[in-house]
Amino acid sequence: MKIVLAIGNPEEKYARTRHNIGWKVADALAAEMGARFRKDGFEFWSAKGRLGRPEVLAVKTWTYVNQTGRVVPELRARGAEFGPDEFIVVCDDIALPPGAIRIRKKGSSGGHNGLKSVEAALGATDYARMRLGVGGPGAAADPDYVLGRVGADEMKVMDKTVKEAVEALKCWAADGVEKAMTRFNRVDPREE
Numbered sequence: 001m002k003i004v005l006a007i008g009n010p011e012e013k014y015a016r017t018r019h020n021i022g023w024k025v026a027d028a029l030a031a032e033m034g035a036r037f038r039k040d041g042f043e044f045w046s047a048k049g050r051l052g053r054p055e056v057l058a059v060k061t062w063t064y065v066n067q068t069g070r071v072v073p074e075l076r077a078r079g080a081e082f083g084p085d086e087f088i089v090v091c092d093d094i095a096l097p098p099g100a101i102r103i104r105k106k107g108s109s110g111g112h113n114g115l116k117s118v119e120a121a122l123g124a125t126d127y128a129r130m131r132l133g134v135g136g137p138g139a140a141a142d143p144d145y146v147l148g149r150v151g152a153d154e155m156k157v158m159d160k161t162v163k164e165a166v167e168a169l170k171c172w173a174a175d176g177v178e179k180a181m182t183r184f185n186r187v188d189p190r191e192e
Contacts, residue, residue, distance in 0.1 A: 002056045002173045003080055004029060005071065007091040007114035009064050018134035019065055019146040021158060022090040025132070025165045026058045032166055033058075041074045054173040068114040069121030084128035084177040089118055090165065092146060096133030098157045100187050101164060103130045105177045128177045130168065132161055133187075 008014065008023030015023075026047070030037060033049025033056060040046040040059075047058045061071045068089075072082075081087065084105035091114055096102060106126040109115035119125050136154075139145045150158060168184035 001080075001086075002051075002054050003059060003075060003087045004056060004169055005059045005061075005068070005087070005089045005118070007065055007068050007089060007112075008060060010060075010062055014147065016149050016155070017147050018092050018094075018150060021092045021132045021134055021162065023060055024158065024162045025090045025130075025169070026060050028162050028166045029056070029058045029169055032170070041071075043071045043074050051170045051173045056169075056173055065114040065117075067117055069117035069119070072118065072121035082122055082124070082127050084126065085172075088128040088130055088169070088172060088177070089115065090130045090132070090169075091115060092134045093131035094135040094139040094146060096131060096187060097135050098133050098154060099161050100133030101130065101161065101168060101184050102133075102187060103128065103168060103172070103177065103181045103185055105181070128172070130165060130172075132165060134158070 006022035006026035008020040014020050030047035033051060035047035035049035037045040037047045037060060043063060044059050044061045049056060059071060061068050063070050091112055105128050108125060109119055115129060168180050171183055172180035
């Protein structure tokens, strides 16, 4: 089974923030699979379905971004595999411009606290991650930028990115991380 772990914050006040783009992808992925999120285990909600042949479990944690890794022990107990073709984390990235998608099969957290938490729980950095651009002028200098509410114009870009991210996850699930990287990595959204 393929696992898509989406990073975000659980309260309604965070729903339209940049930090929750991962959750928007998870919701769109569940809709694509015809699945609904349900309470699952102690740490997360999940939606299970198929993307073509592959069976996929989309996961949103009950914890906040900084504690995302708390879900890892529960997934391990269920026999989850964490290689880059079985497990991928979807998160925001302020270093990338809005609309950018960057998929990697391993790497560092890049300062993202959710990824730091996952890495600490796994004890490794060789898992796939999909970073979605939410950066903007002054983003790195403002610690509250990722928690800021998204305006209408930015939301249009975010919605388009979410749709492309779902297509990238379908490719990842069917053909692996290398293929998804080749087809969907786009650091400059004007590269379309």
